[in-house]
Amino acid sequence: MIYLDNAATTYPKPERVYSEMDRCHREYCANPGRGGHVLSIRSGQAVANAREELCGLFNISNTMQLSFTKNATEALNILIKGYLAEGDHVITTAMEHNSVMRPLKALEKEIGIEISVLKSNEYGEIDIEDLERSIKSNTTLIISTLSSNVNGIIMPVKEIGGAARRHGVAFLLDASQGAGSIGVDAEEMCIDMLAFPGHKGLMGPCGTGGLYVREGIKIAALIHGGTGSNSESFYQPDYMPDILESGTLNTPGIVGLCEGARYIRDIGIDNIRMHKHRLVERLHEGAEDIKQVILYSRNDMYKNSGIVALNFKGVAASEVSYVLDKAYGICTRAGMHCSPSAHRTMDTWETGTVRFSVGCFNTMEEVDSTIKALREIASTIKY
Amino acid sequence: MIYLDNAATTYPKPERVYSEMDRCHREYCANPGRGGHVLSIRSGQAVANAREELCGLFNISNTMQLSFTKNATEALNILIKGYLAEGDHVITTAMEHNSVMRPLKALEKEIGIEISVLKSNEYGEIDIEDLERSIKSNTTLIISTLSSNVNGIIMPVKEIGGAARRHGVAFLLDASQGAGSIGVDAEEMCIDMLAFPGHKGLMGPCGTGGLYVREGIKIAALIHGGTGSNSESFYQPDYMPDILESGTLNTPGIVGLCEGARYIRDIGIDNIRMHKHRLVERLHEGAEDIKQVILYSRNDMYKNSGIVALNFKGVAASEVSYVLDKAYGICTRAGMHCSPSAHRTMDTWETGTVRFSVGCFNTMEEVDSTIKALREIASTIKY
Numbered sequence: 001m002i003y004l005d006n007a008a009t010t011y012p013k014p015e016r017v018y019s020e021m022d023r024c025h026r027e028y029c030a031n032p033g034r035g036g037h038v039l040s041i042r043s044g045q046a047v048a049n050a051r052e053e054l055c056g057l058f059n060i061s062n063t064m065q066l067s068f069t070k071n072a073t074e075a076l077n078i079l080i081k082g083y084l085a086e087g088d089h090v091i092t093t094a095m096e097h098n099s100v101m102r103p104l105k106a107l108e109k110e111i112g113i114e115i116s117v118l119k120s121n122e123y124g125e126i127d128i129e130d131l132e133r134s135i136k137s138n139t140t141l142i143i144s145t146l147s148s149n150v151n152g153i154i155m156p157v158k159e160i161g162g163a164a165r166r167h168g169v170a171f172l173l174d175a176s177q178g179a180g181s182i183g184v185d186a187e188e189m190c191i192d193m194l195a196f197p198g199h200k201g202l203m204g205p206c207g208t209g210g211l212y213v214r215e216g217i218k219i220a221a222l223i224h225g226g227t228g229s230n231s232e233s234f235y236q237p238d239y240m241p242d243i244l245e246s247g248t249l250n251t252p253g254i255v256g257l258c259e260g261a262r263y264i265r266d267i268g269i270d271n272i273r274m275h276k277h278r279l280v281e282r283l284h285e286g287a288e289d290i291k292q293v294i295l296y297s298r299n300d301m302y303k304n305s306g307i308v309a310l311n312f313k314g315v316a317a318s319e320v321s322y323v324l325d326k327a328y329g330i331c332t333r334a335g336m337h338c339s340p341s342a343h344r345t346m347d348t349w350e351t352g353t354v355r356f357s358v359g360c361f362n363t364m365e366e367v368d369s370t371i372k373a374l375r376e377i378a379s380t381i382k383y
Numbered sequence: 384m385i386y387l388d389n390a391a392t393t394y395p396k397p398e399r400v401y402s403e404m405d406r407c408h409r410e411y412c413a414n415p416g417r418g419g420h421v422l423s424i425r426s427g428q429a430v431a432n433a434r435e436e437l438c439g440l441f442n443i444s445n446t447m448q449l450s451f452t453k454n455a456t457e458a459l460n461i462l463i464k465g466y467l468a469e470g471d472h473v474i475t476t477a478m479e480h481n482s483v484m485r486p487l488k489a490l491e492k493e494i495g496i497e498i499s500v501l502k503s504n505e506y507g508e509i510d511i512e513d514l515e516r517s518i519k520s521n522t523t524l525i526i527s528t529l530s531s532n533v534n535g536i537i538m539p540v541k542e543i544g545g546a547a548r549r550h551g552v553a554f555l556l557d558a559s560q561g562a563g564s565i566g567v568d569a570e571e572m573c574i575d576m577l578a579f580p581g582h583k584g585l586m587g588p589c590g591t592g593g594l595y596v597r598e599g600i601k602i603a604a605l606i607h608g609g610t611g612s613n614s615e616s617f618y619q620p621d622y623m624p625d626i627l628e629s630g631t632l633n634t635p636g637i638v639g640l641c642e643g644a645r646y647i648r649d650i651g652i653d654n655i656r657m658h659k660h661r662l663v664e665r666l667h668e669g670a671e672d673i674k675q676v677i678l679y680s681r682n683d684m685y686k687n688s689g690i691v692a693l694n695f696k697g698v699a700a701s702e703v704s705y706v707l708d709k710a711y712g713i714c715t716r717a718g719m720h721c722s723p724s725a726h727r728t729m730d731t732w733e734t735g736t737v738r739f740s741v742g743c744f745n746t747m748e749e750v751d752s753t754i755k756a757l758r759e760i761a762s763t764i765k766y
Contacts, residue, residue: 008418037713
């Protein structure tokens with residue numbers, strides 16, 4: 001089996017992720033912050049270590065500003081709904097996932113916000129001057145994905161953050177695709193809010209994610225409940241991370257995420273990026289040689305976080321993905337990938353695309369087998 | 384070490400929980416519902432199996448009405464905020480956790496709802512006639528915990544559900560304490576909505592929980608995002624379970640939870656209840672013999688889900704819990720337990736209580752050691 005669906009979730013994870021989660025489960029997993037006994041304290045320490053490790057990865061100085069969530073979707077909902085108010089104008093890109101667009105459209109309906117989606121070229125690339133021109137007096141937030149989950153296009157995050165900062169507008173980065181192989185620096189990129197999944201490029205388990213909020217920015221709680229703090233009060237504590245971390249945390253998951261982040265630190269984020277680039281480059285070149293193939297991703301290390309998006313002319317994406325799975329044991333994903341406007345942008349609204357998303361553990365041999373499979377599929381197509 | 388903090392999270396879990404989670408991680412954990420390839424389908428099947436297993440446990444006929452969440456707090460927030468509207472009146476008990484009270488108090492402030500807390504005796508027991516008398520023309524919801532996380536008192540759930548049904552008011556059961564050792568039957572108990580954690584009595588891992596909504600009841604989404612369905616739309620699908628399950632699920636956690644539920648089915652819920660009762664009974668009797676001890680829990684199988692709550696006269700609960708941990712290696716929890724009004728009810732607002740919460744894997748020998756420790760502590764107290 002060749003797993004090329006790493007943009008959905010990375011598989012496999014580093015061995016240390018599995019083994020430390022299992023050790024946490026078996027040796028010490030109590031409820032962190034909910035008791036003074038030895039296991040609760042050890043669990044709390046494990047969570048604190050993970051907070052520190054992730055803050056190191058994202059260059060966040062105050063570890064208390066990072067909260068854990070169950071996935072990036074929860075993080076994005078907390079940040080978007082906890083920040084935006086009636087009448088606010090938000091600017092975003094055409095390559096956003098439904099985890100950004102659906103909360104925005106819900107707020108548009110429920111409280112009345114204004115949404116501007118930036119124009120882009122056929123790869124989804126935006127123009128910073130266009131972004132700056134779009135800022136109005138009621139613009140309070142700019143949201144961008146780090147890179148597209150459909151074609152891997154990398155956004156000019158540092159430039160977006162700089163423009164937002166210059167105009168006094170908050171910048172929310174959705175790092176769902178790219179965190180773990182593209183450096184994310186909260187300071188250098190002027191990131192005011194960050195949402196990330198644990199189970200994709202950060203190599204942690206499913207069920208993990210998190211968010212960061214710059215000090216001074218107030219986010220209203222989306223989920224209220226027990227925090228192990230201010231226990232005598234019916235009201236949510238107003239400080240980070242407790243305000244955004246109600247209920248029992250996923251301690252074993254967070255331990256796994258911490259190990260994923262440590263793995264990345266040990267291997268080196270640039271080495272992971274280079275490895276993924278080489279795989280994407282080879283797959284791109286192989287696919288370019290097949291005349292029936294249309295490519296929607298860019299073969300450029302600085303413009304692609306690790307995805308090859310393609311179609312065979314006149315063949316349904318789902319059919320190609322199905323054959324790759326059944327006949328070749330190659331796992332890809334076909335369809336809209338929960339990002340409808342990306343497909344409007346790429347002119348693949350009618351067809352969707354087949355997505356090949358590489359990860360740390362894919363090999364050149366796997367890519368070569370995939371190219372061979374694509375060639376064979378091409379040879380069977382009759383026009 | 385003797386772990387008596389099972390009301391915070393059960394520890395350890397059955398071996399099959401650990402081993403199946405690890406197997407899921409290593410062998411097949413892709414993103415369920417997000418692709419058509421073999422691993423995604425296998426992950427989807429594992430989630431479907433868990434849905435079925437839990438519905439079996441709670442006597443829920445339509446498995447599509449059960450959604451997975453990260454914990455019971457998220458489930459309660461989804462249900463409470465997704466159901467109540469401006470001007471609604473909600474009735475609840477004095478023994479509710481902050482995972483119920485904080486969302487309610489937030490709604491009271493934000494949209495204007497009316498909250499009635501039922502009177503109770505010193506154990507938190509309510510009177511059904513009083514409940515019925517509290518129902519008004521704008522009452523839309525009754526919320527009760529299955530049992531208290533502070534003193535274990537079991538609520539008359541079937542009677543509450545019956546009263547709610549007779550008056551045409553919806554009934555939300557918070558099964559955080561008790562699910563897994565007290566039978567919960569959605570039909571027999573007239574439960575319209577149910578919230579449960581995976582990591583307590585159901586013996587699953589931290590990071591899991593879920594909810595049930597009776598068919599016909601509409602719950603607005605709290606978290607919007609990718610659902611793997613209606614992918615072309617900026618709006619959330621309006622059907623269960625997708626409407627309430629945005630973002631990547633915690634598949635390995637859900638697999639673990641399924642194994643926890645299977646373990647309970649294999650052992651038999653009544654056997655677990657009886658085992659916990661015997662432990663509580665022995666600990667109660669041992670504690671009753673110590674003249675400095677004040678007990679706040681009831682020694683009655685039908686009125687206690689597995690908690691002994693006590694104080695030593697004139698000694699801070701936190702001090703007792705600290706000594707138990709440091710000198711005896713006994714893990715308990717002291718304080719408010721995120722349930723302030725329970726302590727108003729029990730007249731322990733000033734002191735909090737020490738909570739001993741037993742689980743499946745505790746033994747009579749552990750209880751005897753705990754009684755011995757309590758006796759020794761008592762002997763050191765000078766009045």
